[in-house]
Amino acid sequence: MTAARVRTGLVGLGMMGRHHARVLRGVEGVDLIGVADACGDPHGVAGDLPLVGSVAELIALGIDAAVVAVPTAHHEAVGLELAAAGVHALVEKPVAHDVPAGLRLAEAFESRGLVGAVGHIERYNPALQSLRSRLENGDAGDVYQIATRRQGPFPARIADVGVVKDLATHDIDLTAWLARSWFDIVYGQAAHKSGRPHEDLVAFSGRLADGTVTSHLVNWLSPFKERLTVVTGSRGSFVADTLNADLSFYENGTVTTSWDAVSAFRGVAEGSMTRFALEKREPLLVEHEAFRDAVLGVDATRVVTLRDGLATLRVAEAAIESARTGRAVDPRLLARSSDDALPALRIPTLSRTTS
Structure with missing residues (x-):
């Protein structure tokens, strides 16, 4: 070479x-x-x-x-x-x-x-790279939930797989990568609405090994295109729009009350919102x-890595199996060889090494 x-x-x-x-x-x-x-x-x-x-x-x-x-x-x-x-x-x-x-x-x-x-x-999207760094820095506090929406019209180029393996694999990978934790369990529902042999709509929830709850809405049936990731934590919520590479943070507000009957219940209030300025490389x-x-x-x-992709594909197949059987599925229990270990979840950076 x-x-x-x-x-x-x-x-x-x-x-x-x-x-x-x-x-x-x-x-x-x-x-x-x-x-x-x-x-x-x-x-x-x-x-x-x-x-x-x-x-x-x-x-x-x-x-x-x-x-x-x-x-x-x-x-x-x-x-x-x-x-x-x-x-x-x-x-x-x-x-x-x-x-x-x-x-x-x-x-x-x-x-x-x-x-x-x-x-x-999606791991190379500026909004998600910035989000992962901020999560690692603790800006969201304890992460409770990661929710994604990925919707749009059917792409004529896709014929050999359904929406789970084509589109939902983006959300599976980015969710595990953001949280640095793999899926322990998934439960899903899928549908065939447009006459093709593979599913074109799926909604599934999951739980990561670290306890983070996830939910994912994916389809090829919407007349608009949406690519949204919401991470909710103890300090507030991050919203990443990967179509436009935008990232915002909605901070939990602090509200005090002397009303004993209300103050006994813990909750959050609307606080300030910040939209971050990001370097947006393709x-x-x-x-x-x-x-x-x-x-x-x-x-x-x-x-x-290929191992990363394999772990993501395993979760996708678990979601499909769950939709077929109506039961929650542990991706780790799908057939695997003894050396098929879960990979480490690393972070690519925006910096470039010139050659």
Whole structure:
């Protein structure tokens, strides 16, 4: 591998692939060498780059790393081919179509000492990065609850998974990451309202290992787009709007009363509200910089690992199972191998290491 530069290929030129191609061209220390898609280049993103029809042809161009933006059903096959060739990979979320496939991917990259990352892009959103730092600083006090809403119209690009694995995995990952605690239990309800084979609406609640209560509303049936995370603690509530990368804090007010019958009940009152000024860099760019630094051996702590993605996928499958059976499900009890341990939850930062 050329020192301080990463020769990178892109597999998949659909809706997400075109965004990856745009961003990769501007990442310092990265050379986009070629792109691959068996269906061609529908959005015209290749430009003067070699356009090939297979992963093998892309590998033959001499790449060090690849971004995998194919449909979820193909993540495992493409990832295993890259790992076998010694190529680092950033795989779009979810990590795979099911937990066994995700485990095979993680083991393939780990056994070869390769960087395997998952595109859980919300971790790189400025609002959530700032929120996590403030939670770590104790600004919310004791965290009681994390609630998310992720709603919008159906994206025509999605056909092989339902709304849980496509959209709710964002909320599962960011919730566990913000709290630094994994899910102990989930209970969900799902529905099929638009005639497709997979669920398009889900509402599920959960409890993290640290006792934090969570709730998540996700669908493809709303005519508006919403991406909201609310963290409620003993000092107030943080509200993060990741569509606009905005973060606000609603402080608990202090109210005194001499009325004994009322003062016996503890509660909160409306206090001051602060909207924070944040540096707003594009999350996809920050994600690619983190992947570049991991490949170069500069800093491997900022990527979302395949194990992270696997743990998130396990919770997603637990939510689907709960909706199917009508019972609460412990994600930890879903089939796992002896070495399939829960990963540490790290924080990527907004800072950039130049190459």
